[in-house]
Amino acid sequence: MAILGSAEPQGLPSGEMDARKVSDSESSALFGKRMAVVSFSAFPGDPRPRRAAEAFAEAGVSVDVICLREGEISMKDTFKGIRIDRIGITKTRNSKFGYVFQYCFFILIAFGMLALRSPIRRYHLVHIHNMPDVLVFAALIPKLFGAKVILDLHDPMPELMMTIFNVGKASRAVKITAFLEKQSIAFADMVLTVNHTCEELFASRSGGGHKISVVMNTPNEHIFRYCPVTIDDSPVLRTGKPFVIMYHGTLVERNGLDLAVEALAQVRRSVPEAELRVYGPRTSYLDDVLQGLSAKGLEEAVQYLGPRTLEQLVQAIAQCDVGVIPNKRSIFTEINTPTRIFEYLALGKPVVAPRANGIEAYFDKDSLVLFELGDADDLAMKLSWVAIHPREALETTKRGQAIYQQHVWSREKEKLLRLTAALVRSR
Numbered sequence: 001m002a003i004l005g006s007a008e009p010q011g012l013p014s015g016e017m018d019a020r021k022v023s024d025s026e027s028s029a030l031f032g033k034r035m036a037v038v039s040f041s042a043f044p045g046d047p048r049p050r051r052a053a054e055a056f057a058e059a060g061v062s063v064d065v066i067c068l069r070e071g072e073i074s075m076k077d078t079f080k081g082i083r084i085d086r087i088g089i090t091k092t093r094n095s096k097f098g099y100v101f102q103y104c105f106f107i108l109i110a111f112g113m114l115a116l117r118s119p120i121r122r123y124h125l126v127h128i129h130n131m132p133d134v135l136v137f138a139a140l141i142p143k144l145f146g147a148k149v150i151l152d153l154h155d156p157m158p159e160l161m162m163t164i165f166n167v168g169k170a171s172r173a174v175k176i177t178a179f180l181e182k183q184s185i186a187f188a189d190m191v192l193t194v195n196h197t198c199e200e201l202f203a204s205r206s207g208g209g210h211k212i213s214v215v216m217n218t219p220n221e222h223i224f225r226y227c228p229v230t231i232d233d234s235p236v237l238r239t240g241k242p243f244v245i246m247y248h249g250t251l252v253e254r255n256g257l258d259l260a261v262e263a264l265a266q267v268r269r270s271v272p273e274a275e276l277r278v279y280g281p282r283t284s285y286l287d288d289v290l291q292g293l294s295a296k297g298l299e300e301a302v303q304y305l306g307p308r309t310l311e312q313l314v315q316a317i318a319q320c321d322v323g324v325i326p327n328k329r330s331i332f333t334e335i336n337t338p339t340r341i342f343e344y345l346a347l348g349k350p351v352v353a354p355r356a357n358g359i360e361a362y363f364d365k366d367s368l369v370l371f372e373l374g375d376a377d378d379l380a381m382k383l384s385w386v387a388i389h390p391r392e393a394l395e396t397t398k399r400g401q402a403i404y405q406q407h408v409w410s411r412e413k414e415k416l417l418r419l420t421a422a423l424v425r426s427r
Contacts, residue, residue: 031060329374
């Protein structure tokens with residue numbers, strides 16, 4: 001039985017041509033408009049701001065980006081016609097004070113840049129990406145000049161704070177964060193978020209549900225070109241061939257790389273050729289995990305291969321057998337819907353992901369290989385199942401692809417342009 005989960009891409013998923021037909025009217029409403037984008041992250045490295053900015057630029061919007069500088073990249077740049085100004089702040093994850101200091105410094109600089117540009121550029125739109133939520137107030141001067149402000153809430157900050165700093169809802173820091181979230185939503189003219197679980201959460205806390213819409217965090221199919229799963233009855237020969245488990249993304253504790261390593265040790269008892277390939281920017285958490293490999297006898301079985309661009313990730317995914325989302329249990333991971341799930345599905349790869357509200361709002365056990373959130377034993381069992389039952393795993397992947405096709409970026413992009421065009425037309 002030959003399992004062909006990585007055949008040549010077959011083009012874009014069904015439905016994109018319909019979206020293109022509709023998008024002409026939205027593009028005409030946005031054509032010639034001017035937009036500022038502000039994100040406390042690298043650009044074009046951060047996928048969601050990049051996808052949105054590219055969508056607006058393709059619709060004829062003149063886009064200026066203010067973002068973080070990472071590495072030795074230039075302070076000023078142009079990417080696909082998008083003008084980029086980078087702010088040289090080193091992003092760290094060490095303490096509450098460190099977060100607050102970085103955020104405040106970045107907000108002040110972004111506020112000043114937008115204030116100086118507004119009388120000249122006269123922006124029609126300002127697109128703010130959290131975190132932090134209060135970054136939206138950097139758009140005060142453009143708003144006074146008539147710009148519409150879009151707040152894009154990637155993550156709920158109160159839940160993220162509870163997860164990172166292990167504090168409860170009653171803590172002063174969490175209450176302040178929730179208050180600032182409410183004020184930020186009130187200030188914005190339109191609010192976007194990444195899934196229905198987050199939409200309900202933000203609406204319940206802010207009373208601003210009428211201005212909140214979901215634009216899902218799905219990959220750009222021009223980069224992650226759709227590769228339908230194909231299954232035939234030829235035998236599978238894996239003798240001497242590694243079983244490649246892949247992790248990519250932010251290397252922080254809540255995302256559970258150590259859980260994946262713990263599971264790998266168990267998987268190798270039944271699948272000795274199993275190995276874990278890890279991609280993402282280096283962190284102190286990663287260093288701690290790597291230092292513990294020798295005690296588990298996994299020095300050769302775990303490979304850290306560094307950060308990759310989106311285009312390079314496509315190649316890495318094509319070389320793996322299964323993608324893993326090894327999240328630990330937390331109030332944040334309960335509501336998150338990782339984009340990585342869609343990236344693996346787009347390329348026809350099985351995914352082992354946790355049972356969590358943010359995931360099960362879209363997928364079930366028939367469309368993803370699900371494990372109990374935070375349970376290394378169950379994660380190991382599901383990874384072993386994928387290795388031992390490749391045909392059944394790809395049948396599950398095929399059903400997952402059907403759900404992915406309902407949320408491809410071409411559809412989500414059309415929704416983004418339609419919502420923004422309506423915002424521009426509104427008084």
